[in-house]
Amino acid sequence: MSRRDLIDPASRIPLDAMRAMMPEGLQSIPDITERRAAAAAMALAVEAPDNPNVTKEDRTVPGPDGAPDLTVRIYRPVDQAGPLPGLYYIHGGGMILGDLASEDDVATKICDAVGAVVVSVEYRLAPEHPHPAPVEDCYAGLVWTAKSATELGIDPQRLAIYGGSAGGGLTIGTALLARDRGGPALSFMMPIYPMIDDRNETLSSHEITDIGLWDRATNIEAWAWYLGGKDADQYAAPARAGDLAGLPPAYLDVGTVDLFRDEDIAFAQRLMQAGVPTELHVHPGSYHASEMFAPDTALSQRIWAHRLDALRRALA
Template sequence: MSTDLHKPEIHPDLQEMHNTLSKSPKFNLVDDLDKARVAFNFKVENVLQGYEGTVSHKDTDIPGPTGPMKATILRPKHQKHTTAEETPGILHIHGGGHCVGSRFFGVIPLLPCITALGAVCVTAEYRLTPEHPQPAQLDDTYAALAWMSAHAQELGFNPRKLIVYGGSAGGNLAAGVSLLARDRAGPSVLGQVLVYPWLDDSNETLSMKQCADFQPWTRQKAIVACDWAFGKNREHVSGYTVPSHATDLEGLPATFIDVGTADPFRDESVDFAAGLLRCGVSVEMHLWPGCWHGFDYLVPNATISRRAVAARVEWLQDLLSRS
């Protein structure tokens, strides 16, 4: 059998953007973290274009482990539900390798979920690496989850219809806080949406090697981000901070996982889904052909991106209809 690494093909709808990314130093966190942080410090006006008439936003501060955290509450301007009992809540957790990004990074593909579900969404900041290694990000995110659940009545949603949603590093944190909530008998989480999630720290999976130089998240970036987040000696890393290390996945909420076949996180996503299934957790998984990391927010109008977003909406609608 050949041992050659067969690089996945890029989806035709995404090829032009990938060519552009391959020539751009914009997200060069390895050599210039400060510049990468500026590039990915999204503002609310960056993400609400086209949704100004349908989604409202309100900034607030919420308590965190080391002081106030900036947060924004997003909700449909046109109320879908007549009561809070019918209204779901979504905690959005931003991506960015734990080292870049703002609370608005990754929100664009979430907006159709907010409007279709009539959901109240909270998206919060967390401390970044390498200045604040894990579990700083996990602790901040769990604090946001606890605050959101405790203030459900004030926010106007049903705490029994609370969803955690995260992409990439946000998917890492979504899985981590779901584990924490289970083990601490904390907030009730109805479902978790893990979008091309970062779940492993080995950087040795086949997909990580096949897609090693695929932008915008290369293997080199993954290795550096892992060292910043978890340290170079990861022999005793926690399953809360690296969910692939968790030994017991039983009792976790219903889970939606999707990832592209050209994404370095493909194999760890598949492995985690299989682990959840072995533990009796309800799982829906999608492998999007030829899609690289972050395709849905970088090329949101591509047909394949629209299919991915629609699948998340439909899964959430089904989950909520049964709750």
């Protein structure tokens, strides 16, 4: 049986349509600039309309020492008095793709549904900017967000961090940096199907080879570009972290037809063993980011219902 046969039938429809147009997936585009343009076009194809309940503002804030400034996009619920919970948002894209615009609809959705001030960060991408540039950018943006909490209308006791895929790996890497540097206190983290292990040794990393969205060959290539020929440390590949104690309470989810399935389940188990309160959801039939490609399916709505419930509980 092909792993594709295990995908939720309704969620498979847009995936098959994409494969019909691009049989070998995004990895078939060797030029990174062209690949980013194709990924951006795919993101726009499922873009949600503007939400009148949310305002948006872009700002330039300090980057890491000696590095360029960062752009952040700030989302605020309309007509809600502060201070509100804060959510620091890190977009996905395998460390090589993505930007603020690619997940604007998701950040807007969370802002509206949870009633939080969301700060989304634009970080530098590999291969032009390998590790540690992306995670250092994310950490610098988090430091600015925490220092600006009063101005932003954020309750500093309710500051969480969220990201999917590469953004999930950067969420954990940033939380590790905050712990180890005595940085901003995080009340919660939500790494969604996080990209956290450069070794590609798990069973699921060998199983997922022909789905068309973040298969084994794509992941190996992305890790090589992200590491730039250097060995991974725990801030690049959090699965390598020896000590997970002291990280904030966590929520993880991943699909059964996702390359990251086994590394994420193992990481959630290690968080629990380290005494970190952890909630884990494994969704049958879900492929990588299926809720973004097939947002109207019953499966996607269940995935989002669990996430938003967890965020509301964590930030109450």
